[in-house]
Amino acid sequence: MLKTKILLAAVAVTALASAYGESGLKPDAKTVKAVWRDSMVAKNQAGLDRLNQTALEKACSNASDNVASDTEREQLRQAATNSVVYPADGKFLGDWQRGEAIASNGKGMQWSDDPNKPNGGNCYACHQMSPGEVAYGTVGPSLRNYGMRGRSEAMLKYTWAKIWNPQGYRVCSHMPRFGDAGILDEQQIRDVMAYLFDPNSPVNRK
Numbered sequence: 617m618l619k620t621k622i623l624l625a626a627v628a629v630t631a632l633a634s635a636y637g638e639s640g641l642k643p644d645a646k647t648v649k650a651v652w653r654d655s656m657v658a659k660n661q662a663g664l665d666r667l668n669q670t671a672l673e674k675a676c677s678n679a680s681d682n683v684a685s686d687t688e689r690e691q692l693r694q695a696a697t698n699s700v701v702y703p704a705d706g707k708f709l710g711d712w713q714r715g716e717a718i719a720s721n722g723k724g725m726q727w728s729d730d731p732n733k734p735n736g737g738n739c740y741a742c743h744q745m746s747p748g749e750v751a752y753g754t755v756g757p758s759l760r761n762y763g764m765r766g767r768s769e770a771m772l773k774y775t776w777a778k779i780w781n782p783q784g785y786r787v788c789s790h791m792p793r794f795g796d797a798g799i800l801d802e803q804q805i806r807d808v809m810a811y812l813f814d815p816n817s818p819v820n821r822k
């Protein structure tokens with residue numbers, strides 16, 4: 617009886633070890649994927665296709681922030697850089713007040729959001745911007761006084777590209793790919809840009 621119990625315990629430990637990887641603490645990718653798929657339910661606009669990863673998402677998930685090799689990282693970075701669509705009319709800056717509303721709006725793309733309403737940018741979830749807003753996240757750097765960097769073409773293009781697809785500057789960045797993933801449209805990005813650069817925007821005022 618005791619022997620059977622020990623044997624069963626050994627089998628259970630082996631099963632767990634194979635499911636949770638060598639360390640016994642970190643589940644392997646296959647287990648994580650299975651848990652994801654089993655726990656997701658398609659609802660309204662949030663379909664199970666959301667679980668289909670792009671090459672970049674796959675690389676970043678597999679290696680948690682460290683893609684396999686320098687060559688792969690460079691390929692992914694280049695692809696992200698090539699994905700950027702600059703404004704056809706050359707106008708990078710829109711209306712900062714509309715930009716503030718977009719930066720403060722955390723709605724969009726979830727099953728409970730109205731797909732007919734424009735998405736928000738949710739920038740405050742990760743960035744400090746206007747000093748008047750005290751509820752901000754710190755996952756990203758502070759963007760306070762961003763306009764101090766000036767409005768050279770290089771600066772405008774850098775910022776546009778960063779918002780369109782941040783992976784072109786940092787592969788496996790945690791910032792959403794606002795343009796590339798279709799979260800914000802061209803005009804919304806112009807407005808958010810104005811919020812960052814306009815001298816009258818609260819981002820650049822005391």
Ligand code: HEC
Binds near residue numbers: 790
């Ligand atoms: C989920 C977190 C997250 C959200 C949401 C987010 N960002 Fe970021 N952002 C980051 C991180 C992290 C960085 C630092 C660089 C990197 O890792 O890509 C960054 C960097 C930046 C930079 C470059 C900063 C510099 O010093 O050059 C800009 C500009 C920027 N974000 C703008 C925005 C705007 C505008 C929005 C909203 C439309 C936004 N971010 C939403 C996480 C986020």
